[in-house]
Amino acid sequence: MIYQGDSIQVQFVEDGIAELQFNAAGSVNKFDQKTLGEFSDALTALADTKDLKGLIVTSSKSTFIVGADITEFQTLFADLAQTKTWVAKASRVFDQLEDLPVPTVGAVTGFALGGGCEALLACDYRVADTTATIGLPEVKLGLIPGFGGTMRLPRIIGPDNALEWITTGKNNSAASAQRDGLIDAVVAPEKLRDAALSMVRSALNGDLNWQAKRAPKLEPLKANDTELTMTLVTAKAMIAAKAGKHYPAPHAAVKAIENGARSGREEALNAENEAFVGLTQTDACQAQVGIFMADQLVKGKAKKAAKTATKDIKTAAVLGAGIMGGGIAYQSAYKGVPVVMKDINQDALDLGMKEAGKLLEKAVQRGKMDTKKMAKVLSSITPTLLDDAVKGVDIVVEAVVENPDVKGKVLADVESRVSDDAILVSNTSTISIDRLAKNLKDPSRFCGMHFFNPVHKMPLVEVIRGEKTSDETVAAVVAYASRMGKTAIVVNDCPGFLVNRVLFPYLAGFAGLIDEGVDFAGIDKVMERQFGWPMGPAYLTDVVGIDTADHCTKVMADGFPTRMPRDENNAIAKLAAADRYGQKNGKGFYEYGVDKKGRPQKQKDEAVYKMLNITGTEKSAEEIIARCMVPMVNECVRCLEEGIVSSAAEADIAMLYGIGFPPFRGGPFRYLETVGLNKFIEMADRYADLGEIYQVTDGLREMAKSGKSYFAQS
Known part of the structure; x- marks a missing residue:
């Protein structure tokens, strides 16, 4: 030797x-x-x-x-x-x-x-x-x-x-x-x-x-x-x-x-x-190293959950063959968990299978799989109109229309058809899990499983724990999400959960600027080029769907009436009322079409400027960033203080993977600490008169006063 x-x-x-x-x-x-x-x-x-x-x-x-x-x-x-x-x-x-x-x-x-x-x-x-x-x-x-x-x-x-x-x-x-x-x-x-x-x-x-x-x-x-x-x-x-x-x-x-x-x-x-x-x-290095550490923390929790899970999910069912349901079914099958895709409409099932086929064909073209595996994945998706086809599956993912009454009836019905140890989850983006759980005889086997669109690309899944959700259910769902190739963040139930809850104060800050006559395209330019978002708030809202965003503002207003009150006269509500739903119907803040080469493009529409009374009010880039970002960071802090999310690291990963928070900034909490807690409070206090979303918590003030770090708690 x-x-x-x-x-x-x-x-x-x-x-x-x-x-x-x-x-x-x-x-x-x-x-x-x-x-x-x-x-x-x-x-x-x-x-x-x-x-x-x-x-x-x-x-x-x-x-x-x-x-x-x-x-x-x-x-x-x-x-x-x-x-x-x-x-x-x-x-x-x-x-x-x-x-x-x-x-x-x-x-x-x-x-x-x-x-x-x-x-x-x-x-x-x-x-x-x-x-x-x-x-x-x-x-x-x-x-x-x-x-x-x-x-x-x-x-x-x-x-x-x-x-x-x-x-x-x-x-x-x-x-x-x-x-x-x-x-x-x-x-x-x-x-x-x-x-x-x-x-x-x-x-x-x-x-x-x-x-x-x-x-x-x-x-x-x-x-x-x-x-x-x-x-x-x-x-x-x-x-x-x-x-x-x-x-x-x-x-x-x-x-x-x-x-x-x-x-x-x-x-x-x-x-x-x-x-x-x-x-x-550099701040970028500290942020990106911080992302790695946070990702390791999240993956470590997922591995621990998988080891403790008592329910092994071998088969799944998805209720609803729409964009989300079809995407979830595809992802489950692609990662080796056979799935029943149930809908009440044959056309929806045909569309769901067609979309799955397109995704698989692209994977074959890119050399990620061969035709043999493609056929195997397709054959492991069973489209059906039959209610009893879900019998015997280990987990059912409800992905029907975002309506609490409809979801409640669907969940109650499926509970009566599956085995006593089958897990039920709802792919809801805003509706309270505790509210939906009231429709079930055994809410311990129920939780939220919020996927992001498009499912095959977006890495995040929010696993939402209800008041009566068992630890065993959470562990099994986290393990299933991991098997699907997703990063699961466990959060507690509240309106909007984590990602949407902190997104809407950001959009409210954006809407406030428009109310003052600021050009939304200029806001997008600042938030994309200077702050680093992949999409500015106007473009993001168009992609999410203005009708969807408008619906969510109602849910958030019900949950947080003083901090997130609904404004029927703000930009999002006005566009929704005018049937401008964003990319889905080709017109939102922007108009959407294709150029001469068939490539997607967006352009300004003067009708929107008149509708929203955009007068061209000038604001500095510094103010635009503060007006949009202070509400988001404040809401993240509230979510941590209320125990909606367990750590600053998990909140950062959720925002990075859920809505594309700029990686070089590391997430809302890393951004907060890079700015400096005291400087952030000074920035927020300048706009405190604009509403509760700009008012920092006593907990944040105490953290700043004592010189503590949110990451020391992770």
């Missing part, structure tokens, strides 16, 4: 050839600070081993290395001096691997991401099995590769390919990585280790020139000035168009590569270190 650590072992496997194997105690290998220390010690031991002739780097697990331990980032990045020391020291560990005086081969199975990919880059050769997925996803955390990725990758696969890998953060299959030149060979999983050993032997007998393979990584980038300039200019233009000003990481990646291109390894690594450290101090 050359070296033995808790996560790494090194030993000879044949004459002169050693194996450095990652074998962490947990489920995956990752580069936490301890493992990096062991990696350095193991490489030092190898460098001191006189009879060493070659090395293979492997994993004992089904995955190579998933990257750095992101859970350490918030602590590491809190101190700038500490961050500089850490990244400089950690990145040089990979130089130790690259500097071993023998040929080295990395053997990758499963995921080799971030630091895992960078460990491969430090090897002379790389062999992957067919399960391998390789990438540098650091930009998704507001960072760039920090262990030599921006320095080595361009020298291995060329600057153009490297820039695409690094600035997009995309994962790459073994075959794709081989085409780009990163992977030297792809083999079947059972042949991986032998292939790595064979490659070392070939280097030792002279068939492979490993010194020549290594040399370019130690030298300036081999690209002429014109080629490099064109590559960098193209990359900068693409990043400016796609990432914009809100995401500094891809811009910094280009700069790091540019600054290190004409230098050897050490200076190029210094350029990377400098860029990496700068990014760690």
Whole structure:
């Protein structure tokens, strides 16, 4: 044994050839600070081993290395001096691997991401099995590769390919990585280790020139000035168009590569270190790392629920074959849970199956499935008009019209037809679960399961616990949502639940600006380009459906009459009354059609400006943002204080995944803390006379006064 650590072992496997194997105690290998220390010690031991002739780097697990331990980032990045020391020291560990005086081969199975990919880059050769997925996803955390990725990758696969890998953060299959030149060979999983050993032997007998393979990584980038300039200019233009000003990481990646291109390894690594450290101090990085941590918290809760669930959901039924019902049925079948799709109208069933077929055809066209699986998924959706077809299913998802009386009757009827242990859920967006539960004999088996449209794309599901919902029911529904590929957030019952409850104060703030004559298109422009929403509030309302939004304002007014009173004269109510329902009928705040090439487009309609009396009142971008965002953040705080949602982290994830809150801002609570609690209160207090939605809670004032963080409670 050359070296033995808790996560790494090194030993000879044949004459002169050693194996450095990652074998962490947990489920995956990752580069936490301890493992990096062991990696350095193991490489030092190898460098001191006189009879060493070659090395293979492997994993004992089904995955190579998933990257750095992101859970350490918030602590590491809190101190700038500490961050500089850490990244400089950690990145040089990979130089130790690259500097071993023998040929080295990395053997990758499963995921080799971030630091895992960078460990491969430090090897002379790389062999992957067919399960391998390789990438540098650091930009998704507001960072760039920090262990030599921006320095080595361009020298291995060329600057153009490297820039695409690094600035997009995309994962790459073994075959794709081989085409780009990163992977030297792809083999079947059972042949991986032998292939790595064979490659070392070939280097030792002279068939492979490993010194020549290594040399370019130690030298300036081999690209002429014109080629490099064109590559960098193209990359900068693409990043400016796609990432914009809100995401500094891809811009910094280009700069790091540019600054290190004409230098050897050490200076190029210094350029990377400098860029990496700068990014760690940005709001975007802190927000995106915070998202990762929050997502891990939510997924951890879902896994725990799945383990504790006593009801195994093997079959499902969906009542209602409309847009939502059909989408839910498709998603359940696609993820392997056969489903009965029940409706009272044959045309609706035909439409539901047609839509499922379209989605599956697209999946086949994109290479995500073959026709055999497509047929299997379609055959696992059973469309029916028969009431008793739901007998024997484990869960029934009610997705009929958003009317409490209709839903109540449907739920009561289906309860009489299913087994005593079947779970009932309602896909309602606003109606109280406790109100609907009054129609049932056993409300303990009932809860809300609020999907977002379109179901196959939107990752969030709100699982709404009613007053009498059992823990077993919640656990089973969360497990089912997870199996469907969704992120489940458990919330307690209230009007609008979490996402819609906090969305409508935001829309109320927007409507208040319109009442003052501000151009809604200008508001959209500010909220999209400056705040970062994918859609401004006017466009969002059109997409949701103005009739739907108007209906929801009535529900919210019933629940919160003083804070969210219904205004029959506001913009949304007026447009709904004029049958302008948004995209669904081609006219809302905007008019919708197609351009000459058949692409969807929206345009202003002067009739709307007259109807809403848009006078062109000017407001600063700062005021527009405050008028829209203060009500949303305030309502999020109220939901946390009232126990509607368990933590700030879960609230942030719900808003990110439910309505596209800008990721670089991290969610409402992360945005609140980035602004600063005291500054936010000052901002809100300037508009307190506009109504209760602008008035901060006593709890928020106390948090600010005591200097506490909402994330310390997560």
